[in-house]
Amino acid sequence: MRKLLGTAHVYMIVGVASGLYYRELTKTKHFTGESQLGVVHTHLLTLGMMFFLIVLALEKLFSLTSSPLFTWFFWIYNVGLVITVGMMALHGTLTVLGHDAGGAIAGIAGVGHILLTAGLVLLFITIGKRLPPDARPRSEPAPDPVVDPVPESR
Template sequence: MTVVKKIFHAAHIYMILGVISGLYYREITKMNDFTGDTQLGVVHTHLLALGMLFFLIVLALEKVFTLSASKLFTWFFWVYNAGLALTVTMMTIHGTQTVLGATTNTAISLIAGLGHIVLTVGLILFFTTLGKQIPAKNSTGAQS
């Protein structure tokens, strides 16, 4: 599978998960007559913004700058996806527990924090990769 297809599939999967998570949020809160705040309300937007939209932007940048030519690209791709998956999984578990009235375990918050850290490392790898692939310009404006 080409890198472009891999990026496209990642964006598509996040779109599907984003829509499903919105449906899940609506249905579980309705079934439980829940009206308070829960992290489930933002899982939908995290998946659509940090997943689908982000990877559509990466897809465009790949076409312009060939990000995959950098050795860091594969690291970025898998670390970022792992961080986002861990983050939204923990948000879903925590939010579901809130709706069901269950006591949340401290470990869930710690693992969610770890997910955010991994996501941040993925973003650092992304910007490092992008920075290395953007051609430098000399003082006359020509690419060097």
């Protein structure tokens, strides 16, 4: 659980720092246009800090870290997020500085998105395996309240 809290904390620090970087770089360069740099901090705070705080709560409820798939999720998702926001930051910085970003940055960012998706799939599989089984056996249908009314007690 400490690892999840630490991960959320790191993303909070980097997210806030990236917002400061965006503000100061655009102010220094007198840049008033649109760039991907403006949403890097939002991505880090949402997909990093908030996401891992939610996973921390899910860990408390379902002991997700006891599944071997959890380690795969953790590292694949983090690598995907770092690649994605790294390419966003690079692309945005190049835009602010007046340079063309090129297609390679978009391609690498696409790899980051693919890894994020794979990490999310692994997380959902992990959660599904850790959910408690249904209380009612699958062969026994649920009672229909219209057909099988509850008997009144006197």
